Amino acid sequence: MAMSIAEELAQIRSKGLYRATRLIKGAQSTRVMLDGHGALMLCSNNYLGLADHPALSEAAMAAAKRYGTSSGASRLVSGTMELHHRLEAALARFKQTEAALVFNSGYAANTGIIPAVAGRGDVIFSDRLNHASIIDGALLSGARLVRYPHCDHAALARLLEKHRGTGRCLIVTDGVFSMDGDLAPLRELVELKTAHDALLMVDDAHGTAVLGVHGRGSAELLGVMEAVDIQMGTFGKALGSFGAYAAVSAELRELLVNRARSLIFSTSLPPAVLAASLAALELVQSPEGRALREQLLANTALFRGLLRDAGFSTGEGTTQIVPIMSGAVEQTMRFSEQLLDEGVFVQGIRPPTVPAGACRLRCTVMATHTAEELAWAVDRIAAVARRLEVI
Ligand SMILES: *Cc1c(COP(=O)(O)O)cnc(C)c1O
Numbered sequence: 001m002a003m004s005i006a007e008e009l010a011q012i013r014s015k016g017l018y019r020a021t022r023l024i025k026g027a028q029s030t031r032v033m034l035d036g037h038g039a040l041m042l043c044s045n046n047y048l049g050l051a052d053h054p055a056l057s058e059a060a061m062a063a064a065k066r067y068g069t070s071s072g073a074s075r076l077v078s079g080t081m082e083l084h085h086r087l088e089a090a091l092a093r094f095k096q097t098e099a100a101l102v103f104n105s106g107y108a109a110n111t112g113i114i115p116a117v118a119g120r121g122d123v124i125f126s127d128r129l130n131h132a133s134i135i136d137g138a139l140l141s142g143a144r145l146v147r148y149p150h151c152d153h154a155a156l157a158r159l160l161e162k163h164r165g166t167g168r169c170l171i172v173t174d175g176v177f178s179m180d181g182d183l184a185p186l187r188e189l190v191e192l193k194t195a196h197d198a199l200l201m202v203d204d205a206h207g208t209a210v211l212g213v214h215g216r217g218s219a220e221l222l223g224v225m226e227a228v229d230i231q232m233g234t235f236g237k238a239l240g241s242f243g244a245y246a247a248v249s250a251e252l253r254e255l256l257v258n259r260a261r262s263l264i265f266s267t268s269l270p271p272a273v274l275a276a277s278l279a280a281l282e283l284v285q286s287p288e289g290r291a292l293r294e295q296l297l298a299n300t301a302l303f304r305g306l307l308r309d310a311g312f313s314t315g316e317g318t319t320q321i322v323p324i325m326s327g328a329v330e331q332t333m334r335f336s337e338q339l340l341d342e343g344v345f346v347q348g349i350r351p352p353t354v355p356a357g358a359c360r361l362r363c364t365v366m367a368t369h370t371a372e373e374l375a376w377a378v379d380r381i382a383a384v385a386r387r388l389e390v391i
Pocket residue numbers: 105106107108110131133174178203205206234235236243244
């Protein structure tokens with residue numbers, strides 16, 4: 001007999017993997033009201049604090065007044081509006097690519113782009129720690145999925161060799177890994193993709209607007225902007241808005257418009273969202289944007305340093321995503337619950353988001369945190385960790 005829904009839920013609970021959402025009152029700021037208690041936000045991807053920046057909300061309001069609240073259809077029906085066009089032009093300038101295409105979310109972008117460029121008979125090489133939306137895109141594509149060990153370009157080289165001559169090859173990687181905060185070895189991946197005549201796609205959800213002097217992302221930081229075939233990124237994180245993009249050649253854009261099902265069969269983003277994204281792009285290229293990036297770097301260095309001083313290991317990463325390894329599932333959840341009691345909001349991350357045995361608290365630093373807030377948070381984290389014997 002099939003398992004009932006109640007039994008399935010009970011099973012999720014008994015494994016300690018039950019998930020529920022928490023209600024935030026007010027905006028995604030550094031200080032939030034959570035289930036009625038004040039807390040320091042330490043788990044938002046609103047890295048530059050743009051999610052409640054007046055430049056974005058005013059642009060959104062003006063666009064809603066002028067263009068209304070919906071795009072009314074898919075891009076290919078009646079849903080390509082002036083603002084889609086302007087945002088794509090601004091993106092292509094920002095990323096220095098021939099063209100750009102806007103998607104409804106990062107999830108929709110990855111599940112649209114990957115099956116558009118790889119299918120039956122092709123091979124997708126994907127880093128083991130890539131985001132779930134990349135895996136879903138790869139599974140949806142019908143191409144063969146080969147997962148290579150995390151950031152291990154030597155292993156990838158052997159796998160590429162092994163699959164030589166088997167159709168189109170796509171190498172796909174997070175630019176900044178979403179749960180570890182480390183960087184993909186993009187220079188080595190570019191060498192491999194050139195040697196093996198493969199396409200390289202970088203998902204820069206966490207690098208866009210953050211990394212590189214101009215905020216163009218991990219490819220700018222590592223000096224390989226021209227060599228990445230598909231630079232995908234999102235507007236919902238550092239850019240403080242919603243949606244995603246692919247920065248590509250004109251030819252690839254044409255293919256995506258013709259083949260990406262999440263673009264073809266879904267109503268496009270509404271005017272207010274597009275206008276907020278446009279305002280965010282402008283802002284991150286201004287002196288204010290550069291100052292916010294510098295502040296985020298300083299805050300990240302401070303937070304990572306304080307954690308190290310307190311005896312934590314924070315892994316290989318250097319970015320604003322800072323994992324604190326926390327042992328088993330139960331202990332991880334206790335850790336995050338007790339931190340919330342202390343007024344620090346950090347999520348415990350469990351399987352299937354991370355591999356079994358790699359549970360962690362995923363802390364994220366924002367440019368808008370003060371040094372005092374970060375020092376206080378590390379104090380609280382260390383106190384709870386000692387109580388739970390994590391350190
Ligand atoms: C958040 C994220 C996505 C999904 O983007 P959304 O716009 O939130 O759907 C895709 N890839 C990575 C690496 C992410 O971190």
